[in-house]
Amino acid sequence: MILYTIVPLETVLDGSDNYVPLYSELPLKNGGTLLLEQCGQNSARVVRLISSNPGDYLDPKLAPGSIIEFRAENRA
């Protein structure tokens, strides 16, 4: 893998030994998958969208970096 950049490599890869992200997957209604990283009690950040519908990639709610909140639903 060739990293072609003006930033010195030690700056770019700094911390790569301790960075171990924990991902979880969320299946979407229309068949795709959302890769999430938990970042709080009730919220997770989108890391990656996997979907065969290209239109999904234009949806800002599913873009990498957006926060998804979930709450426990009380079924009476």
Place this chain on the structure above:
Amino acid sequence: MAAARRQRQGTARKARQYRQHKENGGNGRENVLQNIQQLGQATVPQQPESSIHSITIIGQIEGHLTLPPQNKTTKYEHVIPQLVAVEQNPKIRGLLIILNTVGGDVEAGLAIAEMIDTLSKPTVSIVLGGGHSIGVPVAVASDYSFITETATMTIHPIRLSGLVIGVPQTYEYLDKMQDRVIRFVTAHSHITTDEFRRLMFCTNQLARDIGTVLVGQDAVEIGLINEVGGLGQAIRKLQEMIGEGGESDLH
């Protein structure tokens, strides 16, 4: 008994109302707080659907390896399906590519560049801030490219890290990889191969590297970028190109 039933229904109704309230965007205050944390402003300007889409290429173009979180990255696995969506969606008539990148993975960068190049709709790119290293092929891949006066583009040889075996084949491999980039750039701009190589191997410009830094107008004079300009000019050029395609009513 009836009172107990009424109480249960009341609770269920309240739960339903709360769910509905949350689905409708919840408390307005929460959204504002979220926006301030993530974007630094309280409300994000809303815009009616536009026929021109824009994709920003920022930071490092991330390839097959996830970079540590201090890096701002462009995730090519998201950009490429977006380009597919732009190609397929009949409502989108043109694409604006905004670059401020320090380079990144060669293959991911070339992948994005080739996708932009083979898009059938008009594309215009603007280089703001920086369009270094692998940002150069991405910038020239569009139908027309702009660079702002203060933006810079660094032309330098690709570098190999990790275990390097000291045999001539290593240099040949590097040369082959380098050739991919040089061939793409010279095929999509007005610069010649010799001129581009001369810039790449210049030894008296950069302090810790070999190469050349082109600022704004330099990039245009050398034939790499079409024109010096910014956002306004780019949008106007894109609308012009869309208009020439024979369509009316664009915005």
